[in-house]
Amino acid sequence: MSLLEVKDLSIHFGGVKAVQNVSFSIDSGIVYSVIGPNGAGKTTLFNLITGVYTPTSGEIRLDGEIIQGKSPDELARRGMARTFQNLQICMNMSAIENVMVGAHLRLDRNLFKAMLRLPALKRRDEALREEAAGLMEFVGLGEYVGARADAMSYGALKRLEIARALAMKPRLIFLDEPAAGLNPKETQEVDHLVRKVADSGITVVLVEHDMKMVMNLSDRILVLDYGRRLAEGTGQEVRANPDVIAAYLGTHA
């Protein structure tokens, strides 16, 4: 059984059919990429699967359980993590606290224990701080452990989002354009980072425009165009597909 199964998924915003009858399935442990021209519905698809939007029709199953319509925090409980194309960093917090908040569900969140500063809670928090520092090291942000989030560069913040997602100890991670806006060197570093994440046993779903990175990392690729599924398969299959070439390069009249 696949880890994630999507069947006939659609969402309409008024008359705009942003995603139409899209089906695919993702096996555990692979890197699965979603590509397509701008406006193809890639981020909308992410928002549907991670519970930010509720689909108009269709079905999403995680481990066989139907999950569409569940809220993002319920999906987080089931091991789903994500990053955002347009950064969603809490600028009112320090960098490391942004990572620590990713471990929210693994902590004792009781209000009264917190106000009394119970030692057990405090010790757990100290341990988490170390763990978060380790994660920042892992994504290459070791030098920012003591920094404020609003003092970091765009490229660093992109990785901070990945560290926060990893702090959830997810089974499945959705990365929405992790390399967008980065220079070639940074892009390559993110490429290595995604590989490391996948190697640690987390299933990765990637939206990315950098084709070199997509071809290099992906086990399978889904191509969207105008909200529809255009093609699906391995990198080579997709590259050879005439519909895909037409969508990206255009056709002769």
Next chain:
Amino acid sequence: MNKRIYYGLYGLIVILLVLPFVVPNNFYLDLAVRMAINAIIVIGLNLLIGFAGQISLGHAGFLGIGAYASAVLPMHFGWHPVTAMLTGALASALLAALVAKPIFKLKGHYLAMATLGLGIIINIALRNEAQWTGGPDGMPVMPMALFGFEIGSDRQWYWVVAALLVLTVWGSLNLIDSPFGRALRALHGSEVASQVVGVNVARYKVSIFVLSAFSASIMGSISAHYIGFISPNFADFFHSIELVTMVVIGGMASVYGSIVGAVLLTALPQALATFEGWETVAFGAILMLCMIFMPRGLVPTLAARFSKGDDK
């Protein structure tokens, strides 16, 4: 983590211990008690506004519920003042919980309007139920007694509110630097990001609103007993605005800022009283200047100035 944040608490304890022995007369002691009461309310409100990023323009309503519970229940029903105070606080918390769920679906101006409406409704109820509350004329409040010992003098009240202030500051500092507090600040920073890491945003907004309403209600009760008389003006819109102004002037998301804001705005009208008729203008001008030159509030602005180079 940052142990230095607690240094301010030690400083506060020292000031509170020394203060009653250095104030020249009871006028200043009375001022200190009112400052401390406001500080506790404003800290609770700042958890909601500054840390969680929500707004309440009706908080004086909860003060009113607490104050009138402490006035009406002992007077008309012979309740013990402590039971009355706790009943008022629970009623405030319950009301806050009931309205919070629908209200916090709103954002920005709409949320401000809804909380404003809540405060006004409470105020109207207090004004109209004249057979219980004395209506617009207000009513006297019976003295507070603990274990058969009556708290009456300014000095006794001073120690009570000073202890409560220290506890409130300690509890709030603890809360902010905890998993609960981080979730609260995260939903302020980015609601969608906090949701996808598993924060049940609605529950956290409700919790902090209930907590701040509970705290306001207790302090409303204490104010009522302290002053010995209560009128609906205590629960009106202008008092709500005054409390929010204290949060903003002192500094959003700053516990110590809340104290500074409460102290300054409680003292300012007294200090400006010599301007005779012009004090409201001076008051407004000072607030405007504060907002233009220190939009983040006094304490965060000054803290940033002194810790430059500390941050990366």
